[in-house]
Amino acid sequence: METQIDRFIRHLAVEKGLSENYQISVRRSLEAFAAWFAKEHRLSDPGTVEMGHLTDYLARRRLKDRLTASSARIQLIALKIFFRYLAGKGIVAKDPAEGIDPPKLEKYLPETLNEPAVARLLDSIDDTLPLARRDRAMLELLYASGLRVSELTGARLEHLFLEEGAIRVTGKGSKTRIVPVGSAAREALSAYLEGERPGLVSRHTGSEVFLSNRGRGLTTTRVWQIVKERARLAGIDTNVYPHLLRHSFATHLLGNGADLRVIQELLGHADIATTQIYTHVDQKRLQDIHRRFHPRG
Numbered sequence: 001m002e003t004q005i006d007r008f009i010r011h012l013a014v015e016k017g018l019s020e021n022y023q024i025s026v027r028r029s030l031e032a033f034a035a036w037f038a039k040e041h042r043l044s045d046p047g048t049v050e051m052g053h054l055t056d057y058l059a060r061r062r063l064k065d066r067l068t069a070s071s072a073r074i075q076l077i078a079l080k081i082f083f084r085y086l087a088g089k090g091i092v093a094k095d096p097a098e099g100i101d102p103p104k105l106e107k108y109l110p111e112t113l114n115e116p117a118v119a120r121l122l123d124s125i126d127d128t129l130p131l132a133r134r135d136r137a138m139l140e141l142l143y144a145s146g147l148r149v150s151e152l153t154g155a156r157l158e159h160l161f162l163e164e165g166a167i168r169v170t171g172k173g174s175k176t177r178i179v180p181v182g183s184a185a186r187e188a189l190s191a192y193l194e195g196e197r198p199g200l201v202s203r204h205t206g207s208e209v210f211l212s213n214r215g216r217g218l219t220t221t222r223v224w225q226i227v228k229e230r231a232r233l234a235g236i237d238t239n240v241y242p243h244l245l246r247h248s249f250a251t252h253l254l255g256n257g258a259d260l261r262v263i264q265e266l267l268g269h270a271d272i273a274t275t276q277i278y279t280h281v282d283q284k285r286l287q288d289i290h291r292r293f294h295p296r297g
Helices: 002-014 020-041 051-064 069-088 115-123 132-145 149-153 183-195 220-233 242-255 260-267 277-293
Strands: 166-170 176-180
Touching: 002 020, 002 069, 020 051, 020 069, 051 069, 115 132, 115 242, 132 149, 132 166, 132 176, 132 183, 132 220, 132 242, 149 220, 149 242, 176 260, 220 242, 242 260, 242 277, 260 277
Parallel strands: none
Antiparallel strands: 166 176
C-alpha cells in the first residue's frame, strides 16, 4: 500500500500539478487508512480492499474521531481518487470505492462583518506605529480583493500592478487570476511599499510583498495572528480571521448589486454553486431587516 501511495502522490504532483498542501492532505488520508487496514485486517495489498472495508473505516472514523460530514467527505474523496487511479493502471481488478456516495455536507452560512465593522477595523490602525502600514495594507487588500490568506502570503512584487489597480494571484489548483485592487487598498499598499517595506528588507529578502520584521515573507499563521490582534485592538468582539474578510468582500459586493458570475470570477471559484452560498447570506440579511423594521415583521 505504501509503495502505491508514494506513486500516486508523485502522479498528483508531476502529472496533475496539484499543490503541495493538497498532496499532503491526500497522503495523510491514505496513510491513515493503510495503517487502519493493516492493523484491523493484517493486509497491505490494495487489491484486497473491498467496499465494506472502506465503509467500515469511514463509519469508525466518524464515530471514534467524531469526524464532521465535510471531514469524512475529504477522507472518502482521497480514497476514491486513489483507487480509481489504481484501477485505471490495472493494479487492482475493481475500484472498491466506486459505489460509495460522499456524505451530504451540513449547510451553513459563512460569517461576515458588516460594512461599518470593516471600516472600524481598517480605520483603527495608526499608521505612525511600527508595521502599521504593512498591516493596514494587508487588511485593505484582503477586503478589497477577496484574497485567500495563501494568496496574500504568495503575492510578489512582480504580481502587483498598482497603476492599473490589479494584482495577479495564484489560487487553488495553481490557477492564476487577475483581481482588481480598490483605491483605498492601492493607497495603503503604496504607503507601505514606499515608506515601510524598504526598512524591512534584508539580504535574505525575496520579492514577497509582505515581509516580517526579519525581512522574510509572512506565513499564513502569522497573518492570522496579525488579523486577530488588529481586531482586538479595534475593540471588535467578533471572531475575526482572514477568510472572514473574504466572505465580507463577497457579501458586500452582492448586497450592493454585483452580479454573481462576476463575484465567482473575483473569488476564483471553479463552480458557481460555491459562490451561491452568498445569496443565502444576503437573503438572511434582508429577512433580518424586514423583521426589524416592518410593523408586522
